[in-house]
Amino acid sequence: MRVFSPALPLAVGYSGGADSTALLLACVEKWPGQVRAVHVHHGLQAAADGFASHCEVFCAQLQVPLRVIRVQASHAPGESPEDAARKARYEAFRVFAQEERAQLAIKSIALAQHADDQVETMLLALSRGAGLPGLSAMPASWQRDGLAYHRPLLQVPAPEIRAWLARRGAAFIEDPTNTDERFTRNRIRARLLPALAEAFPQFRETFARSAQHAAQAQALLLEVAREDLKALGNPPTIKALQGLSPARQANALRTWLRDFHQAAPSAAQLEQLLSQVAACTTRGHQIHLKIASGHVTRAGDRLHYTA
Template sequence: MKPSLAAKLLQVLSPWRNAPAWHIAFSGGLDSSVLLHLLATLARIETLPPLSAVHVHHGLQTAADAWPDHCQSVCDSLGVPLRIVRVQVQPGASLERAARDARYRAFADGTGAGEILLTGQHRDDQAETLLFRLLRGAGVRGLAAMPGARPLAAGYLVRPLLDVSPAELQAYAHDHRLAWIEDPSNADLRFSRNYLRHQVFPRLTERWPQAATRLARTAEHLSEAQGLLDELANIDLHIARQPSGFPWLALPSLALEPLSGLSEARQRNAMRHWLSALTRLPDSEHWAGWVSLRDAKPDAQPLWSLADGQLQRCAERIWWLPATWSDFSGASLDWSHPQNPLQLPCNGHVYFKGQAPKGALSIRYRQGGEVMAVPGRGRRDLKRLLNESGVPGFVRGRLPLLYRDQQLLAVPNVPGLATSAQGDWELHWMPLTCDQGLS
């Protein structure tokens, strides 16, 4: 006997039954209306996490102004709290993508630790996604289409209806006399997904009735293949993730040598896996930047610019610098009455271990030509001292230099340059990490 839609839903959601809360992405359309009704009904007979719904209002069409009221009415009738979020869609080349980005930012903002956001994408959505990405030349990761679950903020996004056909959703909605919104934009063939849905898929299913089912199955196979590629990437990255010589510099980095010994395909696979948590991935043509970075001479300090930051190579290590890495003023700060620690605008903080030195202290940043007295070595050019220490070039402009009047006293974190001649104090710097605002 074929299981009911409710039974299928419970089975898919069984791993998430102990979550602190379930939030339903409720557009008011057919798919999310069925999902909301199913869960609200099940909550009366099953022990489920607290349910709520969230409706994102994009403000892109006049008809949408009435949708929050409809969603509120449906939620009130089911006894499910509703949160309505109004977002600003940033203009760009793709209105579809901009609206999606705004929507998922709103979802992420409302999803707490361990909580689940449930969305109503179904089997045909999965098939359309696969075909759409295939036409765009996506790789295995893209062709795996939509995962059944993925991290979202501090919780997870779960798509429990990916194995459900539109016909099953329609039948459930009619059986329970549900009312839903028909979005006029879903018929606009200028949008690629609508063109696939209304022009391409009907022709495919006319010739191959099981086309959507088989395409969705292919997406599952590709998802499994991507899982194996991710396992291989973790094996290849294990040695490359060895710690750098600068534990205070909390930026993602990899040792280059373990990667250079891999085949070209394994290098790209490992780097895609590592970069996927940091930036939007480059297309095939832009991977030449990786080759240039990898093969540059050790003293060349090459960089590879990506969508959300850049990779820099220093000696035999590659470092990820988010786009906001250079977003600090570099202005001098008075430290005559030392606060310990001293907060640096957009640059973390500095602090003393031991008794702070006396006098008119200040924090400055490199301008070039700095000279420092080093015990036992006399006066030395700071640039040469930093070269000797191996401090990566990209961080040198952010090093907070300690001055007393016009005398350079210390460079934090650099052995031999961070302490007083008597050893009664030591200067430390804690730069911002990606988690603290550099992402």
């Protein structure tokens, strides 16, 4: 928090749990009168109304304006509940900032993920065979929908947050779903983190460094991909693609699909696409591959994507 200097006024994502309670308290003390709280009511469990009521009482005690936003966070087929809830939260933050912009001009939003959350995210990525974007875990700051998002607690271990709250005597709620080990993240928290703490006491710091290294490498790959795409064109020409190494082809195609079509190919889909690009040596060779929710096809000398 010492080096956290967001543009003000600031909104804090406040769930009522320990982490967001600590973040809200610290921000209110540092920037009195410049902080607003936003509680996203997911409506996914019976206790959700009680969470919102707790937040209202606590914010009233702090004399901090609170906005409760109800969202529909049910997940679509093939989508994880966590991803659906995350999307709903970001949409709620966007709506809040848009509605409040004329009066408050909210410029920044602070979220309460901490060092343990960062480790859990990396371990989840490893369990799924993720590449550098997944191993980069969560960024400390980023832009989305014209807002600056910040995670000022990413270097702070969860036990330190709870110890700080205990010294302050601050009330917070315990979400019962956080101990439900049907969720992979909760199993990691309950089983793996204690084992890591025993075997490698500094694991939070070393994992954070690894995430930073992965993020730097990913930024470099993205820079190379966008330079390559300038030469390849949009949509990319097949012959120019074939002039790149397989690794640069994969990097460029992954970036093209994500940046221009919001499509994320699986490893198997991307490998198949590379194979088809390599085999495309005659005019009559056709390409029609399913990628994400659409298809990559050949049209003349170029690749095209149709959602």
